[in-house]
Amino acid sequence: MNLSQDRTEICLKNIRMRFQMKSGDPINVFDGLDLEVYKGEFISFLGPSGCGKTTLLRLIADILQPTEGIVTVGGISAAEARKQHKYGIVFQKPVLYDWRTVAKNVALPMEMMKIPKKEQEEKVTEMLQLVNLEGYENSYPFELSGGMQQRVGIARALSLDSEILLMDEPFSALDEFTKMKLHEDLLRIWEATGKTIVFVTHNISEAVYLSDRVCVFTANPARLAGIVDIGLKRPRNEDMLISSSYLAYMGEIRHIFEAGYEKD
Amino acid sequence: MKRIDGRHLSLILWIVGFFLMWEFAAFLLDGVLHDPMAAKKLPYFHAVISETVLNADNILLQSALTALRAAEGFLIGALVGFLLALLMDLFGVVERMALPYLLASQMIPILGLAPIIFGLVKDLDMSRVTIAAYMTFFPVSLSLLSGFKSVDIEQRMLMRSYASSKFLYYRKLALPYSVPFLFNGLKIAAPMAMTASAFVDTLSTQNGIGSIIIVALYGGGTTGQFWPAVLAASLLGIVSYVLVILAERVVERFIPRAPKEAAGEAA
Ligand SMILES: Nc1ncnc2c1ncn2[C@@H]1O[C@H](COP(=O)(O)OP(=O)(O)O)[C@@H](O)[C@H]1O
Ligand SMILES: [Mg+2]
Numbered sequence: 001m002n003l004s005q006d007r008t009e010i011c012l013k014n015i016r017m018r019f020q021m022k023s024g025d026p027i028n029v030f031d032g033l034d035l036e037v038y039k040g041e042f043i044s045f046l047g048p049s050g051c052g053k054t055t056l057l058r059l060i061a062d063i064l065q066p067t068e069g070i071v072t073v074g075g076i077s078a079a080e081a082r083k084q085h086k087y088g089i090v091f092q093k094p095v096l097y098d099w100r101t102v103a104k105n106v107a108l109p110m111e112m113m114k115i116p117k118k119e120q121e122e123k124v125t126e127m128l129q130l131v132n133l134e135g136y137e138n139s140y141p142f143e144l145s146g147g148m149q150q151r152v153g154i155a156r157a158l159s160l161d162s163e164i165l166l167m168d169e170p171f172s173a174l175d176e177f178t179k180m181k182l183h184e185d186l187l188r189i190w191e192a193t194g195k196t197i198v199f200v201t202h203n204i205s206e207a208v209y210l211s212d213r214v215c216v217f218t219a220n221p222a223r224l225a226g227i228v229d230i231g232l233k234r235p236r237n238e239d240m241l242i243s244s245s246y247l248a249y250m251g252e253i254r255h256i257f258e259a260g261y262e263k264d
Numbered sequence: 265m266k267r268i269d270g271r272h273l274s275l276i277l278w279i280v281g282f283f284l285m286w287e288f289a290a291f292l293l294d295g296v297l298h299d300p301m302a303a304k305k306l307p308y309f310h311a312v313i314s315e316t317v318l319n320a321d322n323i324l325l326q327s328a329l330t331a332l333r334a335a336e337g338f339l340i341g342a343l344v345g346f347l348l349a350l351l352m353d354l355f356g357v358v359e360r361m362a363l364p365y366l367l368a369s370q371m372i373p374i375l376g377l378a379p380i381i382f383g384l385v386k387d388l389d390m391s392r393v394t395i396a397a398y399m400t401f402f403p404v405s406l407s408l409l410s411g412f413k414s415v416d417i418e419q420r421m422l423m424r425s426y427a428s429s430k431f432l433y434y435r436k437l438a439l440p441y442s443v444p445f446l447f448n449g450l451k452i453a454a455p456m457a458m459t460a461s462a463f464v465d466t467l468s469t470q471n472g473i474g475s476i477i478i479v480a481l482y483g484g485g486t487t488g489q490f491w492p493a494v495l496a497a498s499l500l501g502i503v504s505y506v507l508v509i510l511a512e513r514v515v516e517r518f519i520p521r522a523p524k525e526a527a528g529e530a531a
Binding site: 082087097099111112 | 426427436437440522523
């Protein structure tokens with residue numbers, strides 16, 4: 001019926017999250033947060049450390065459950081979506097298994113789902129091509145640079161062809177040059193696969209450069225301060241980083257941060 | 265390559281050094297202090313060796329007796345330790361209930377426990393196996409449990425994101441990750457199992473490398489075999505340790521580990 005409903009991939013309704021601290025007092029993250037993520041969009045969660053970005057991503061992944069509120073993913077509950085492998089996840093660290101080769105790491109989710117060996121091998125080849133790691137099939141993670149390891153993590157997250165890709169500050173530990181290269185790769189993959197990407201970052205410039213929409217969070221208390229539509233045309237390129245509209249978006253986001261804190 | 269050579273060299277130096285120190289100490293006792301009992305208190309190393317060669321048949325036979333039972337007990341203990349660690353990791357209740365008992369079990373001195381077991385089962389071989397297993401299960405289960413517990417939280421989350429079953433969680437993540445921990449436990453346990461088995465020998469003077477020691481000490485007669493037997497018993501411990509290390513090398517070919525110095529060598 002409703003057009004915007006059909007477009008919704010992830011829906012968070014009235015989310016409250018309470019963490020019981022060891023010291024005694026519980027802390028509350030989000031105070032009735034509402035958010036919709038649309039099918040096929042590239043959306044970023046942007047905010048300082050401690051504002052709840054990771055928590056939010058884990059709620060979507062059903063790694064955490066909200067104290068209050070409802071999370072649906074692809075029209076079903078987050079728990080059900082996890083069981084149906086609706087998403088792939090990438091962490092800040094590569095989180096690879098040291099004792100597995102690159103190919104075996106990428107194949108891990110397929111092994112878990114008992115996909116036939118032959119199919120796995122084809123998929124691994126395809127994925128390694130996608131992240132520019134052909135020829136490293138039989139290397140071990142510790143033989144690769146940090147950027148290459150992160151690529152393996154991305155290939156692994158993509159290998160099940162889930163509609164959604166969840167990424168928690170995937171590039172924040174990398175140097176600027178590697179990061180720029182991976183930005184290009186990620187956008188290329190996104191455009192080629194039409195996935196919905198939820199991208200967590202604390203880097204304003206990175207969020208603007210990659211995203212269709214940027215959700216701006218403030219910490220203490222953790223809450224969503226505003227959402228900015230990024231109208232930069234696609235495909236994005238590095239020249240845009242000095243365009244006036246790019247700088248205007250950066251300014252707008254900074255403004256939302258400051259306004260968010262002044263309210264307290 | 266260089267490092268391997270260095271290791272071999274230091275091993276040879278260590279052996280030669282050990283030999284020289286022994287000979288020197290024996291010389292002090294015999295040639296400098298002129299102790300009339302020197303040949304009994306601390307004979308020359310070369311004398312011990314020639315005595316060993318003379319009694320090689322008996323020493324080997326008795327060592328094998330002790331070692332085989334120790335090995336059986338070691339395998340049983342390792343299996344029990346493995347299952348215990350798995351149960352404790354799976355069920356917090358089991359861990360809370362079992363851990364105090366496990367700790368308490370290790371407070372009982374083997375000196376007292378071995379005669380009790382021997383009195384109960386009345387069979388020397390069974391006692392050896394039981395005591396060796398008893399010494400083995402504890403370090404194995406604690407090491408493995410600490411491996412299971414130190415699995416990285418994000419590695420676990422990854423498994424959760426795949427809606428992994430418990431079985432696949434252990435098979436794909438927790439077990440391969442914990443292999444080095446398991447081997448640490450086995451390395452501690454192997455010489456202990458040998459010593460334990462040899463200790464059971466001393467309870468009866470029938471057979472086993474430990475019985476040679478005790479007979480030589482208190483029974484008179486075959487005094488000459490005391491030092492060779494002590495030497496053989498120590499060697500059993502060392503050999504068992506080396507065997508575990510070799511087994512670990514084999515397993516590492518299938519489940520490789522990140523070398524600790526990988527980061528340094530890349531730089
Ligand atoms: N397991 C937890 N136990 C207690 N507090 C937590 C836990 N996880 C997160 N928090 C708290 O929730 C807040 C948000 O954390 P997080 O989502 O990690 O923020 P971000 O990823 O934006 O840095 C922080 O104040 C943090 O201390
Ligand atoms: Mg975070």
